[in-house]
Amino acid sequence: MIPSPTNSVTELERYAELAEWQPEIARSRDAAVRLMRCSDGELPDLLAAARAAKERFKPGIVTYSRKVFIPLTNLCRDYCGYCIFRRDPGQPGARTMTPEEVLAVARAGEALGCTEALFSLGDKPELLFPEMRAALERLGYKSTLHYLEAMCELVLRETILLPHPNPGLISMGLMLETTNAELMRPGAAHDNAPDKAPSKRLRTIAEAGKQKVPFTTGLLIGIGETVEDRVDTLLAIRDLHRRYGHIQEVIVQNFRAKPEIAMAEQPEPSHGEMLRAVAVARLLMPKVNIQAPPNLSEPYYDDLLDSGINDWGGVSPLTPDYINPEKPWPHVEQLRRRTEAKGFELRQRLPAYPEFLPALMAKPGLLSERLHAAVDQQGLARRAA
Numbered sequence: 001m002i003p004s005p006t007n008s009v010t011e012l013e014r015y016a017e018l019a020e021w022q023p024e025i026a027r028s029r030d031a032a033v034r035l036m037r038c039s040d041g042e043l044p045d046l047l048a049a050a051r052a053a054k055e056r057f058k059p060g061i062v063t064y065s066r067k068v069f070i071p072l073t074n075l076c077r078d079y080c081g082y083c084i085f086r087r088d089p090g091q092p093g094a095r096t097m098t099p100e101e102v103l104a105v106a107r108a109g110e111a112l113g114c115t116e117a118l119f120s121l122g123d124k125p126e127l128l129f130p131e132m133r134a135a136l137e138r139l140g141y142k143s144t145l146h147y148l149e150a151m152c153e154l155v156l157r158e159t160i161l162l163p164h165p166n167p168g169l170i171s172m173g174l175m176l177e178t179t180n181a182e183l184m185r186p187g188a189a190h191d192n193a194p195d196k197a198p199s200k201r202l203r204t205i206a207e208a209g210k211q212k213v214p215f216t217t218g219l220l221i222g223i224g225e226t227v228e229d230r231v232d233t234l235l236a237i238r239d240l241h242r243r244y245g246h247i248q249e250v251i252v253q254n255f256r257a258k259p260e261i262a263m264a265e266q267p268e269p270s271h272g273e274m275l276r277a278v279a280v281a282r283l284l285m286p287k288v289n290i291q292a293p294p295n296l297s298e299p300y301y302d303d304l305l306d307s308g309i310n311d312w313g314g315v316s317p318l319t320p321d322y323i324n325p326e327k328p329w330p331h332v333e334q335l336r337r338r339t340e341a342k343g344f345e346l347r348q349r350l351p352a353y354p355e356f357l358p359a360l361m362a363k364p365g366l367l368s369e370r371l372h373a374a375v376d377q378q379g380l381a382r383r384a385a
């Protein structure tokens, strides 16, 4: 498959060139599937190629976004089999935040040097639950999305944080997760999750591309998909990026089992599967930012640096990971030490990556003003911590 690795810089550079220019190196579906199925003996070759590609196009640094997590509502009309976040009205922990609560979290994050307010919420709960319709009416909004929009504006107006909304089908961030619609069959991960239809999500990502919205998406591995599905999902993202040039980041996320979820008995993907998926993502999209969450690969998360990531995603000094609450984010200092031990500098970035900032900053308005105040000369966070 790919040449044997050596430690010489020129050899590593050659891998990166192969990844970029030679179609037989993870440029076709078959080649990508073969790479994702590589044996343990071949894995070091794959990782060397991926890391070389990362160094060619994203040299020297690995980024993270210092954020607060704002779970605007955990009511959701979908029932994904792996989700621990969602609630029905009346269930313990069911909650919709008030504007005052949103602002309090954002201000606390501001005091801790955060630059991102990541809004996460369930999908269109008002379509299923009269309780949510009543709550929205009390708050003065027609839909959850209208409420979200107002809360993004509130945070932008009242704090220095940059809002990054993540509300399902209309968003700056939407995990494609998988292109396999079979996972919507009864008993599968997306049974009773109408918003997870791959065609709808592909359409949303394409719409964002037409509007030139810098977009975060990604792949979820271990939810019942095949290796071919993983490759197809990455290829679908690559195709969208080739058409619109708007994919700022591809997240490769691994399913983690929890006793409370419908998929509690589903085996988790192995660390090796995760490394292969990340490396193939890097080789298929050598110039795109590739992220993997560190807390979901603890205690071995620094291995992900060997597979070609250039970003750790959002890490919060304040709020827990509400999606995987049993897996706390590492402390930023620990993240820095382990990143540096692999030879990279850890830098704080903004919710939009440097290459997407000029277009955002060119549009007059409050967002542009906030970006000008937050950005440094390299397009990263000025108040790097």
Ligand code: SF4
Pocket: 076, 077, 078, 079, 080, 083, 084, 085, 086, 121, 122, 123, 193, 195
């Ligand atoms: S993963 Fe998202 S869409 Fe699915 S049930 Fe959880 S909150 Fe709802």
